[in-house]
Amino acid sequence: MKRLGLLLLLWPLLLLWPQLLWADDSTVMSWLDNRFRVDPTVQQVSFMVKRDQKSNAVVLVRPDGQKYYAWRHPDNVSWYEAPGMDIISIENPMAGPWQAVGKVSPKNQIVVLSDLKLEVDKLPARLYQSETIKFSARLTQNGKPLQLRDFLDRINLTVVFYEYIENLDGLPKEALPMPIPMGTFADDGLGFDEVAGDGVFTVALPVELQPGKYTVKVSSGNGIFLRTVEQEVLVYPPPISASFIQGRGQSEAHQVVVAGEEGALKAGSLAAHIEQVSFEGETTISQQAALPDEEMLTVWLPNGKLAGRYTWSGWLYATDRFSNRELIFQLPDSHFAIQAELQLDRNLAAFREQQEAKERQAELERLAAERQAARTKAMKIIALANVLVIVLVVVGVVLWRKRKVKKTIESAELSVPES
Structure with missing residues (x-):
C-alpha cells in the first residue's frame, strides 16, 4: 500500500517528466511509440527526429491520421531530410497527439521546437x-x-x-x-x-x-x-571613389587617391587599407587615414620596380554625414603592369643622352663664342677709341703749334721798324 501511495503521489510528476528535462522551451520526447502532443495555442512547430543513418525519412502522422511524407506534404509543411535526421516544420499545426513512424534512433530523442521566430x-x-x-x-x-x-x-x-x-x-x-x-x-x-x-x-x-x-x-x-x-x-550611388595613379618609371611611387562626394561624408572620416600583390605573390600593405579637416586621401604604394603584372585591392572606410553611419566599401582586384626595359629602350635612352650631351656642349660652345666675339668687339672699340684720342691729340698739338708759329711771325712783323 505504501508503494502504491508513493506511486500515486509521483504520477503527476512522471507525466511532466519530459517537459522538466528541458527547461529551455524545447520539448524532448522519448516515448516508445514516438508520440508527442501539440498544444492548441502553438502556431508553429518544428520536429527534429534522429533516426538510423541508413534508414528512410520518417512518416509524420497527424492526430486525425493523415500522413505526411518527405516527398509529399502540404504547403504549410517544410521538410529537411539529411542522413540520420529529419527536420520538419509546420505552420498552424493541428492540436493533439502526433507520431513519427520510422527507425527512430533509441539513443536520440524527438525534439519539438515551438514558436520559432x-x-x-x-x-x-x-x-x-x-x-x-x-x-x-x-x-x-x-x-x-x-x-x-x-x-x-x-x-x-x-x-x-x-x-x-x-x-x-x-x-x-x-x-x-x-x-x-x-x-x-x-x-x-x-x-x-x-x-x-x-x-x-x-x-x-x-x-x-x-x-x-x-x-x-x-x-x-x-x-x-x-x-x-x-x-x-x-x-x-556610391559617395566615395578611388583612383589609381601609376608611378612614372621605376623610382616614383604609385598613388591611390580617395575622394568623397561633396557634402556626403564627414570631414576627416576617410581611411584606407590597400593591398598590393606582386606577380611573385608578395603582398605589401599600405594604410592611411585623413586628418580631421581633410575630405580627400592619398595612399602611396611602393613601386615594385621588377617588371610584371601587379594587383591591388583594399577597403575604404568613411562616416555618412546624413545618418552618422559607418560605411565600408570593398575595392575589387585591379591590375597594372610594369613593362620590362628592352635593349632597344636602353640604346634609345643612351642615344638620347648622347644627343642631349652634344646639344649641351654645342650650347656651351655657342655661348663661349658669343662671349669671345663680344670681348673682341669691345677690344676693337677700345683700340679705335684710343687711336681716335691719339689722332685728336696729335691734331690738337699740330694746330696749337701752327697757331703759336703764326702768332710769333705776326709779333715779329709788328716789331720790325718801317724804313
Whole structure:
C-alpha cells in the first residue's frame, strides 16, 4: 500500500517528466511509440527526429491520421531530410497527439521546437552602391535565443533582393522581378559573425546593385522552416571613389587617391587599407587615414620596380554625414603592369643622352663664342677709341703749334721798324 501511495503521489510528476528535462522551451520526447502532443495555442512547430543513418525519412502522422511524407506534404509543411535526421516544420499545426513512424534512433530523442521566430536587423534607410554592410538575423524560441546546434547547423538563411514593383499581384509570372541573391548568413564565428553557435547569423552583405528601390527578402533556403522577412530599401550611388595613379618609371611611387562626394561624408572620416600583390605573390600593405579637416586621401604604394603584372585591392572606410553611419566599401582586384626595359629602350635612352650631351656642349660652345666675339668687339672699340684720342691729340698739338708759329711771325712783323 505504501508503494502504491508513493506511486500515486509521483504520477503527476512522471507525466511532466519530459517537459522538466528541458527547461529551455524545447520539448524532448522519448516515448516508445514516438508520440508527442501539440498544444492548441502553438502556431508553429518544428520536429527534429534522429533516426538510423541508413534508414528512410520518417512518416509524420497527424492526430486525425493523415500522413505526411518527405516527398509529399502540404504547403504549410517544410521538410529537411539529411542522413540520420529529419527536420520538419509546420505552420498552424493541428492540436493533439502526433507520431513519427520510422527507425527512430533509441539513443536520440524527438525534439519539438515551438514558436520559432526569425528576427532580422532593420536595414538602413539609405544604402550605397558597392558598400559592404554587416547584416544579422536571429532565431528565437518563445522570445529567447535558440542555441540548439543540430538545428542551427542546418539552417541556410539567404538574402535576396528584388527590384521594387508596385501591384505585383496583377502582373503575369513572366513580368515579375528576377531574384538577385546577395548573400548567405552564417553562425560560425568567422568574418563578420562575432560568436559561433549563439543563434545570431551574420552576413557581409555586398550591395552590388544599381541605384534604385528594392524589396529585400530573408528566408530559409533549404526548407528547414517556413519563415520570410521582407523590407524595402533605397540604394544610392556610391559617395566615395578611388583612383589609381601609376608611378612614372621605376623610382616614383604609385598613388591611390580617395575622394568623397561633396557634402556626403564627414570631414576627416576617410581611411584606407590597400593591398598590393606582386606577380611573385608578395603582398605589401599600405594604410592611411585623413586628418580631421581633410575630405580627400592619398595612399602611396611602393613601386615594385621588377617588371610584371601587379594587383591591388583594399577597403575604404568613411562616416555618412546624413545618418552618422559607418560605411565600408570593398575595392575589387585591379591590375597594372610594369613593362620590362628592352635593349632597344636602353640604346634609345643612351642615344638620347648622347644627343642631349652634344646639344649641351654645342650650347656651351655657342655661348663661349658669343662671349669671345663680344670681348673682341669691345677690344676693337677700345683700340679705335684710343687711336681716335691719339689722332685728336696729335691734331690738337699740330694746330696749337701752327697757331703759336703764326702768332710769333705776326709779333715779329709788328716789331720790325718801317724804313
